[in-house]
Amino acid sequence: MLLEPRATPSRWMSYAAPVLAILLTLSVGALLFLALGIDPHEAFHVFFIKPLADANGWSELLLKAAPLILIAQGLAIGFRARIFNIGAEGQLIMGAIFGGGVAIAFPESQSAWLLPAMVLAGALGGALWGAIPALLKTRFNAEETLTTLMLAYVANFILSWLVSDPWRDPAGMNFPQSVMFGDAALFSMLFDGLRLNTSVFITAAAVLLFWLFVSKSFLSYQVTVGGLAPQAARYAGFPASRTVWLSLVLSGLTAGLAGIGEVAGPVGQLNLNISPGYGYAAIIVAWIGRLHPVGIVFSGLLMALIYLGGEAAQMALQTPAAITGIFQGMLLFFLLACDVFIDFRLRKPLEKRRAAALAKKRATA
Amino acid sequence: MTPEPTPPVSLRGEPRLQLLHISKRYPAVLANEDVSLVVQPGEIHAVLGENGAGKSTLMKVIYGAVKADMGEIMWNGRQVDIPDPAAARALGIGMVFQHFSLFETLTVVENIALSLGGEFDLATLAVKVKEVSQRYGLPLDPLRHVHSLSVGERQRVEIVRCLLQNPQLLILDEPTSVLTPQAVRKLFETLRQLASEGVSILYISHKLDEIRELCERATVMRGGRVTGEADPRQESSASLARMMIGRELPHCEAPLFDGERKPLLEIRSLSREPEDAFGTRLTDIALTVHSGEVVGIAGISGNGQAELLAALSGETPVAREMVHLCGEAVGHRDAGARRDRGLSFVPEERLGRGAVPAMSLADNALLTAHREGLVRHGMRRFAAAREFAQRCIERFDVRCGGSSALARSLSGGNLQKFIVGREIMQTPKVMIVAQPTWGVDVGASAFLRQTLLDLSRSGVGVLVISEELEELFEICDRIAVLAGGRLSPAVPRGQTNAEAIGLAMSGLFAQPTPERAHAA
Numbered sequence: 020m021l022l023e024p025r026a027t028p029s030r031w032m033s034y035a036a037p038v039l040a041i042l043l044t045l046s047v048g049a050l051l052f053l054a055l056g057i058d059p060h061e062a063f064h065v066f067f068i069k070p071l072a073d074a075n076g077w078s079e080l081l082l083k084a085a086p087l088i089l090i091a092q093g094l095a096i097g098f099r100a101r102i103f104n105i106g107a108e109g110q111l112i113m114g115a116i117f118g119g120g121v122a123i124a125f126p127e128s129q130s131a132w133l134l135p136a137m138v139l140a141g142a143l144g145g146a147l148w149g150a151i152p153a154l155l156k157t158r159f160n161a162e163e164t165l166t167t168l169m170l171a172y173v174a175n176f177i178l179s180w181l182v183s184d185p186w187r188d189p190a191g192m193n194f195p196q197s198v199m200f201g202d203a204a205l206f207s208m209l210f211d212g213l214r215l216n217t218s219v220f221i222t223a224a225a226v227l228l229f230w231l232f233v234s235k236s237f238l239s240y241q242v243t244v245g246g247l248a249p250q251a252a253r254y255a256g257f258p259a260s261r262t263v264w265l266s267l268v269l270s271g272l273t274a275g276l277a278g279i280g281e282v283a284g285p286v287g288q289l290n291l292n293i294s295p296g297y298g299y300a301a302i303i304v305a306w307i308g309r310l311h312p313v314g315i316v317f318s319g320l321l322m323a324l325i326y327l328g329g330e331a332a333q334m335a336l337q338t339p340a341a342i343t344g345i346f347q348g349m350l351l352f353f354l355l356a357c358d359v360f361i362d363f364r365l366r367k368p369l370e371k372r373r374a375a376a377l378a379k380k381r382a383t384a
Numbered sequence: 385m386t387p388e389p390t391p392p393v394s395l396r397g398e399p400r401l402q403l404l405h406i407s408k409r410y411p412a413v414l415a416n417e418d419v420s421l422v423v424q425p426g427e428i429h430a431v432l433g434e435n436g437a438g439k440s441t442l443m444k445v446i447y448g449a450v451k452a453d454m455g456e457i458m459w460n461g462r463q464v465d466i467p468d469p470a471a472a473r474a475l476g477i478g479m480v481f482q483h484f485s486l487f488e489t490l491t492v493v494e495n496i497a498l499s500l501g502g503e504f505d506l507a508t509l510a511v512k513v514k515e516v517s518q519r520y521g522l523p524l525d526p527l528r529h530v531h532s533l534s535v536g537e538r539q540r541v542e543i544v545r546c547l548l549q550n551p552q553l554l555i556l557d558e559p560t561s562v563l564t565p566q567a568v569r570k571l572f573e574t575l576r577q578l579a580s581e582g583v584s585i586l587y588i589s590h591k592l593d594e595i596r597e598l599c600e601r602a603t604v605m606r607g608g609r610v611t612g613e614a615d616p617r618q619e620s621s622a623s624l625a626r627m628m629i630g631r632e633l634p635h636c637e638a639p640l641f642d643g644e645r646k647p648l649l650e651i652r653s654l655s656r657e658p659e660d661a662f663g664t665r666l667t668d669i670a671l672t673v674h675s676g677e678v679v680g681i682a683g684i685s686g687n688g689q690a691e692l693l694a695a696l697s698g699e700t701p702v703a704r705e706m707v708h709l710c711g712e713a714v715g716h717r718d719a720g721a722r723r724d725r726g727l728s729f730v731p732e733e734r735l736g737r738g739a740v741p742a743m744s745l746a747d748n749a750l751l752t753a754h755r756e757g758l759v760r761h762g763m764r765r766f767a768a769a770r771e772f773a774q775r776c777i778e779r780f781d782v783r784c785g786g787s788s789a790l791a792r793s794l795s796g797g798n799l800q801k802f803i804v805g806r807e808i809m810q811t812p813k814v815m816i817v818a819q820p821t822w823g824v825d826v827g828a829s830a831f832l833r834q835t836l837l838d839l840s841r842s843g844v845g846v847l848v849i850s851e852e853l854e855e856l857f858e859i860c861d862r863i864a865v866l867a868g869g870r871l872s873p874a875v876p877r878g879q880t881n882a883e884a885i886g887l888a889m890s891g892l893f894a895q896p897t898p899e900r901a902h903a904a
Contacts, residue, residue: 235764236763241745247740253699254731254751255719286604
C-alpha cells in the first residue's frame with residue numbers, strides 16, 4: 020500500500036539492489052549464527068574468508084562456480100523471455116547420462132576423440148531434455164515451470180535406475196554407481212594437486228559467446244521483446260514458439276554441458292551425487308547476476324563461495340548442511356524484495372496518513 | 385457504499401468550484417502557471433487546449449491525483465485541500481480519465497465495486513450498472529471481464545462508474561471520441577440533464593463543434609497558462625482554434641491521385657470465429673483497397689475492429705485466400721511475413737503493442753524497421769538504429785528526449801507520431817492504421833492525417849480504422865462501416881454523410897450487397 024510506481028526505473032537501485040540483498044543476507048545470517056550460539060564474527064570468517072585462504076580454495080571455488088555460471092547463462096536467456104526453466108537440474112543429469120554413457124560404452128578407449136564425443140553427447144542430452152517441455156509448451160500450451168521441474172525428477176529416476184542396474188559397476192560392492200572413467204574420458208587437471216580442470220574453459224567460452232549473443236544479436240532482442248511485451252512481439256511478427264524452443268533448448272544444452280563437466284571432472288563416474296543442486300542454485304545465480312552474462316560470472320562466484328563456506332562451516336562449526344541452502348535462499352529472497360524498489364518507491368507514510376485522516380474528516384463532516 | 389457526499393449546502397451564487405492561481409512545476413516543465421478557473425453549479429464548462437497545454441495536470445489537481453505547488457481550491461465556497469482521489473470522490477468530484485484505470489482480470493461490476501469502496505452486493509450493483517448504462521445509452525454487460533473489452537467499451541465503464549457515484553462535479557476527458565454521432569447526441573442529453581439537476585461538468589475536448597454545441601463557457605489553455613475565456617456559442621470553430629493553438633487550424637489537402645489504380649489489399653469473404661468468448665465473430669467481410677486511396681472503416685470498438693485488424697496484420701492468421709496483399713494470398717502468413725511483403729501497421733494500443741514501453745526509441749525502431757538495414761548477419765547495428773530513430777524523430781516532429789528516451793516516457797501523441805513515422809519510413813505498399821489520432825492533439829492530428837493522405841497519393845493503399853467520423857470524412861476517399869462483425873460496402877465520401885454512417889453503425893445497412901452477392 021505504501022509503494023508507488025516510479026516515473027522511470029531507478030538505475031541506481033538496479034545496481035544497489037544486489038549489494039543491499041547481500042548485506043541483508045549477512046545481517047540475518049549473523050542473527051542466525053547468534054541464535055545457534057556461534058559468534059557471527061568467527062562464523063563469517065569460516066564461511067567467507069577461510070575458504071579462499073589457499074590455492075586449493077580458489078581451485079575449488081572455480082570448480083564449483085564454473086557449472087553454476089554455465090547453467091545460469093542458458094537460464095538467463097529464457098528468463099528474459101519470461102520462459103521459466105526451473106528443471107536445469109534434470110537437464111544437467113541427462114547431460115551427464117548421455118556423456119557418461121559414451122564413456123561407459125567405450126571403457127577401453129584411449130582416443131583423443133572420446134572426451135569431445137562425451138561433451139557433444141552431454142550437450143545433446145541436456146538439449147533434448149529441454150526440448151520436451153518446449154514441445155509440450157508449443158503444442159499443448161503446458162506450463163514450462165511444471166514440466167521442466169517434473170522432468171527433473173524423471174531424469175533423476177532414470178539415473179537411479181541406470182546406476183542400480185544396467186550400468187552398475189560389477190566391482191562396486193553393489194553401490195549404485197558406474198565404473199570409474201578412464202583418463203581419456205576425463206578433463207585434464209590444470210595444476211598438480213588441484214581439482215580444477217580444463218572444463219572451466221567451456222564456461223569461459225560460453226560467457227564470451229553469451230555476452231556476444233545477448234548484447235549484439237537480433238535474435239536475443241526478439242526474445243527480450245517477447246518477454247517484455249508479448250503483444251509487441253506478436254505485432255512485429257516474432258514467432259513466440261521460436262522463443263520457447265530457443266530458451267528451453269539452449270538452457271538444456273548449457274545444463275547438459277555442466278553435467279558432463281561434473282562426471283568427466285571431479286566425480287569421474289555416474290553416481291547419485293553428481294550435482295549438489297547446481298541446476299537449482301543456477302536459477303538464483305541468473306537472477307542475482309541481473310540476467311547479464313557478466314553479472315552472472317560474479318554471482319556464480321558468490322554462490323560457489325556460499326557452497327564452500329557451508330561445507331567449511333559444517334566441518335569447523337558443526338552447523339547443519341542446510342545452512343548452505345538457507346544462505347542461497349535468503350539471497351534470492353532479499354534480492355527479489357530489493358528489486359521491487361527499482362520500479363517502485365516508498366510513498367511517504369506521514370503524508371498518506373494525513374491525507375486519509377483529512378478525507379475521513381470530510382466524509383463525516 | 386460510501387456515505388452520501390456532502391449535500392450542496394452552498395449558498396445560491398456560490399461557485400461550485402474555484403481555482404485560484406494554481407501552479408504546478410514538474411522537473412522539466414511548468415505544467416500549470418497561475419491558472420484560475422470558476423465553475424458554477426449546473427454549468428457545462430469546457431477546457432480547451434492542445435496536448436501538453438496543461439489541461440490534464442489541472443484536472444488531476446482538481447481530482448487530487450497531483451498536488452499543486454501553489455494556489456488554492458475553493459469547493460462550494462470553502463477552501464479545501466484535496467490530497468488524493470479518495471478525498472475528491474468524498475467531496476463529490478468524479479472523473480473519467482483519458483487513460484483507463486481498470487483491472488483487466490476483473491469483471492465490469494467488480495471494477496466498479498472496487499472504486500465505490502465499502503461494502504457492496506455485486507448482484508444489486510450489477511443491476512444498477514445495467515440501469516445506469518441503459519439510461520445513458522452506454523450499453524454494457526456488467527459481468528464481462530475488462531480484458532475482453534475494447535477501448536471504447538472500457539471508456540463506457542469509466543463513465544458509468546462515475547455516474548454511479550452521484551457526483552456534484554463530473555470531469556470528462558475526451559469522452560466522445562469513441563461514440564457514434566447518435567450516442568454523442570444521447571450523451572449530450574444526459575450531460576444536459578445532469579447539469580439541469582445541478583451537477584457541474586468540466587468537459588475536456590478538442591472537438592470544437594461539440595464544445596460549441598454543448599458548453600456554456602470555455603477556458604482555453606496554451607503552454608500551461610490560461611490564454612482566454614469565451615462563450616463557445618458565440619465563437620466560431622476557427623476562432624476557438626486560434627485561441628487554442630495560436631494560429632489558424634491547418635486543413636488537410638486531398639489532391640487527386642493520378643497514378644495507376646490497382647488493388648493492393650483485398651479482403652475476400654473473410655469470416656472468423658472469435659478466439660475470446662466475448663470477442664466478435666467476423667462474417668463475410670469483403671473490401672478492396674487500391675493504390676492511391678484512403679479507405680476508412682467507421683464503427684464503434686467492439687464491433688469486430690480488434691478481430692479484423694489482427695486478421696489483416698497477421699497477428700492471428702486466417703485462411704490463405706481471405707487476405708490478398710499485392711495479388712498474393714497471405715491470409716495464412718504471420719505478421720512478419722506480411723511485413724516482408726510490404727504491409728505496415730499502426731495498432732490502436734501504442735504502448736505494449738506498437739512499442740515496447742521499457743525500451744528506448746532506437747530499440748523500438750528495430751521492432752519493425754529491422755528490415756531497413758538495422759540488422760546485418762543476425763547482429764544488431766546500434767548506430768544505424770539510433771540514426772533511424774533520430775531521422776524519424778526529426779521528420780515527424782516527435783517531442784522526446786532523443787533516440788535513447790524510453791517509449792513509455794513519451795506522451796500518447798508523440799509516441800503515435802513515432803510509430804506512424806517508423807512504419808511510413810519502411811516505404812510500405814499497404815498501410816493499415818487503427819485510431820490514428822486517438823488522444824492526439826489538434827495540431828498533431830492534422831499533421832498525421834495529412835501524412836496519411838500524402839502517403840496514399842504516393843501510390844500506397846491506406847486503410848484507416850477509426851471511431852472518429854470527422855476524421856474519416858476529412859481524409860477518406862471511401863468509407864465502410866463495421867458493425868456487429870459485418871462490413872458495409874465502401875461508399876465514396878461524396879455519396880454519404882454522418883447521418884447515414886451513424887445509421888450503418890447501428891447495423892442498419894442493406895444486405896446482401898451486390899459486391900458480396902457475386903462473391904457468394
